[in-house]
Amino acid sequence: MRLNKFMASCGVASRRKCDEIIMEGRVKINAKVVKKLGVQVDTTKDLVTVDDGAIRIKGDCEYYLLNKPVGYVTTVSDPQGRKTVMDLIPESRKRLYPIGRLDYNTSGLLLVTNDGELTQKLTHPSFELGKTYVAKVLGEVTLLDVAKLRGGVDIGGFVTSKAEVNLISANKKESRVKLTIHEGKNRQVRKMFKAIGKNVVELERIAIGKINLSGLKVGECRPLTDKEISYLKEV
Numbered sequence: 001m002r003l004n005k006f007m008a009s010c011g012v013a014s015r016r017k018c019d020e021i022i023m024e025g026r027v028k029i030n031a032k033v034v035k036k037l038g039v040q041v042d043t044t045k046d047l048v049t050v051d052d053g054a055i056r057i058k059g060d061c062e063y064y065l066l067n068k069p070v071g072y073v074t075t076v077s078d079p080q081g082r083k084t085v086m087d088l089i090p091e092s093r094k095r096l097y098p099i100g101r102l103d104y105n106t107s108g109l110l111l112v113t114n115d116g117e118l119t120q121k122l123t124h125p126s127f128e129l130g131k132t133y134v135a136k137v138l139g140e141v142t143l144l145d146v147a148k149l150r151g152g153v154d155i156g157g158f159v160t161s162k163a164e165v166n167l168i169s170a171n172k173k174e175s176r177v178k179l180t181i182h183e184g185k186n187r188q189v190r191k192m193f194k195a196i197g198k199n200v201v202e203l204e205r206i207a208i209g210k211i212n213l214s215g216l217k218v219g220e221c222r223p224l225t226d227k228e229i230s231y232l233k234e235v
Helices: 003-009 015-023 116-123 143-151 188-195 226-234
Strands: 027-029 048-050 063-068 097-099 106-113 131-138 164-170 174-181 200-208 221-223
Touching: 003 015, 003 027, 003 048, 063 226, 097 116, 106 116, 116 226, 131 188, 143 164, 143 174, 143 188, 174 188, 174 200, 188 200
Parallel strands: 106 200
Antiparallel strands: 027 048, 063 106, 063 221, 097 106, 131 174, 131 200, 164 174
């Protein structure tokens, strides 16, 4: 197997990025630095290290993209007997779990995996990949309200960072707002609107970074593509 393909299969990065890592002299095969592209690796015998850490193909990891419906809890099991997002994922012998959470009354994009390293990365406070939502709000959201949300609001001892906010529609009865945030505080979007005196009645997460629902119907899931997995591991 070509070295860059092997590295990508181990979850190091995309093949193109792996080529860069190789050229930087960060890769060794059997303790010898390799800087030449196109080198072949015997995956049954050769020891490959990146930055002196051994890498191995992670063939046991599964990755799913789910369009979560309202009325499901984002847990593996629920003591109250409510439906969980795991009811919508194909049966697996692996111990799968959701990355992060979506509220019971929030729908949309949710990632599910058994890759602990990726989960830790995506849920770490320093991870700033944008999460995009569409909120249906009671009453009229004004341009002044939008400016407040963009600049950051106090949601109870925490001031949110600057957000991307766009008004989709607004009238005296209700408004629809698209916003991208970079934190992951509990019920953050709902609290942000509450801070400007508005109540969210519907909330959907439509994207995490460049990954979106891509026409996936509510309640459906699909495996992540290799390109999507590499993207999440690189950002």
